[in-house]
């Protein structure tokens with residue numbers, strides 16, 4: 102099966118390991134992975150700040166980039182959700198709405214793709230350690246992907262899972278919210294860090310690079326020993 | 340009190356909210372407790388809760404679609420029963436009408452049941468100007484009123500930010516109360532004082548949860564039964580309602596009341612649902628001799644038919660506030676409006692204007708927790724986003740530095756060449772700020788981030804370069 106990777110700009114620039122793990126994992130599951138060079142950013146940061154006109158060019162670029170893809174897979178629930186927003190953003194546009202719809206229909210978040218399309222629930226991974234999981238808001242509430250990461254983690258050998266208290270609460274990232282309303286963001290991420298500590302887990306795992314950058318960055322600043330990993334990295338370890 | 344509370348700027352309000360440890364403990368505890376209770380009687384108990392929400396949404400959308408028809412039907416039916424109807428376009432008109440009734444009746448003592456719309460139009464201030472004694476009879480509102488008009492911090496639980504010890508202090512100061520801070524004892528004191536007020540009152544004022552167009556009836560949902568007394572004892576009653584609070588028939592009212600009580604307080608039903616139809620009739624043993632209905636527009640018809648129309652579906656259950664992570668940390672007063680939380684952040688700028696309230700739509704991570712619980716399916720986080728779009732593109736009220744940044748971002752994101760150059764030089768550009776694999780003191784827009792958290796240093800080799808150069812099957816370095 103041919104998979105076109107939508108890596109996201111955060112992974113491209115800051116979290117290469119997540120991209121690499123995603124590629125290796127998909128290949129191990131029998132997919133042929135391609136990465137179109139012309140992909141840029143999905144436009145979410147500026148779009149969410151209200152700059153809709155400014156963001157549309159980036160969106161059109163992404164629609165064109167992935168036009169011929171069979172499946173578009175992204176290791177970020179929030180960015181995958183953004184592709185699902187495109188049809189609403191281009192609603193009423195005779196040229197771009199149909200194209201946006203076609204893109205949304207074939208775009209999946211990584212764990213969703215593995216469970217729902219590849220129909221794999223056990224990727225054959227092994228990972229020793231006590232792990233807790235942050236359910237990102239955009240991925241669970243807006244994209245509606247709740248179960249797949251849980252199913253996949255449950256089947257990782259050696260992994261001890263501890264549920265995160267208050268897991269449905271936002272980590273305080275929110276794109277430009279994290280800098281525009283940094284004072285509030287700090288309180289939110291602090292409560293999240295507190296909950297992570299409560300679990301006693303050695304690893305905090307998530308499926309959204311941006312949330313992980315937020316919680317991880319705060320834990321690092323506070324000198325917390327918990328390591329932050331993307332779910333692709335867990336699923337790719339053996 | 341009007342819709343606006345306090346005089347401080349948003350940042351200052353947030354700052355005092357965040358540093359109010361007691362309030363934050365109370366809010367977090369209340370949010371956790373209420374969310375659990377809500378879950379128990381919604382999604383846990385009713386496997387078809389989603390159908391209920393769909394139904395609630397349909398009812399509200401239908402009413403808004405045919406609002407003029409239902410308003411007319413309601414007015415006719417109220418008039419048929421001998422009630423007086425006044426349609427107030429502005430809050431001034433509403434107050435003037437009520438003032439004229441007060442003067443005509445020579446009313447001096449007024450009891451009120453809980454009503455957000457009367458706060459929105461600053462009714463109490465006008466009544467006091469008229470020399471009336473106005474007593475709020477909802478326990479929460481009563482406590483706030485006694486405490487020198489402390490503003491409400493929640494639309495359902497207005498005194499959420501106070502604990503029992505603080506309430507005891509207020510009672511001690513204002514009512515010469517000498518007992519303990521046990522809730523039963525406090526409630527008993529309030530009951531004794533309020534009973535007196537009910538008996539003396541010559542005018543009762545209520546809000547309205549839902550008006551039934553077909554019969555000209557009004558429902559009031561309470562746990563204390565105070566609305567029962569406000570509508571049963573005084574000779575004259577005035578009911579004030581936002582113009583959108585209508586249902587076609589009792590059937591729809593029943594559905595919405597169910598959605599309201601389950602979602603607001605986690606109860607299948609509240610202790611009292613008071614339904615009143617017109618003034619007292621011949622064989623009635625109680626009820627007002629004279630009944631006035633004041634229907635308040637105050638900006639609502641401008642919202643109607645526009646891109647924010649769905650906010651008028653709101654049934655004021657407060658569930659969106661109870662799950663909001665931002666409200667959790669800053670509390671209700673930080674919003675600077677009697678309508679806090681997600682519903683407040685959407686509604687307040689519409690009623691009060693962007694000049695005063697332009698920060699509110701940004702006080703959200705767009706996490707969608709509000710949208711997920713709203714019983715009438717208002718897409719709250721989308722409306723917050725819509726506000727941002729209007730502020731940036733129609734009102735041009737965004738800061739210039741932000742506009743430039745977003746323009747640059749838009750250009751960079753839309754152009755693969757620019758993006759590639761930008762992402763390629765990022766490690767070198769950020770090198771002076773980088774130590775090891777992180778940035779702890781970032782420049783420009785990064786500063787607000789690194790004031791709180793570390794930022795990862797850009798990878799020396801971008802993912803795209805790795806992908807290009809690797810041969811399939813290679814182990815990663």
Ligand code: SF4
Nearest residue numbers: 653654656657659713
């Ligand atoms: S917006 Fe929805 S959840 Fe919030 S108060 Fe109104 S009805 Fe309740």
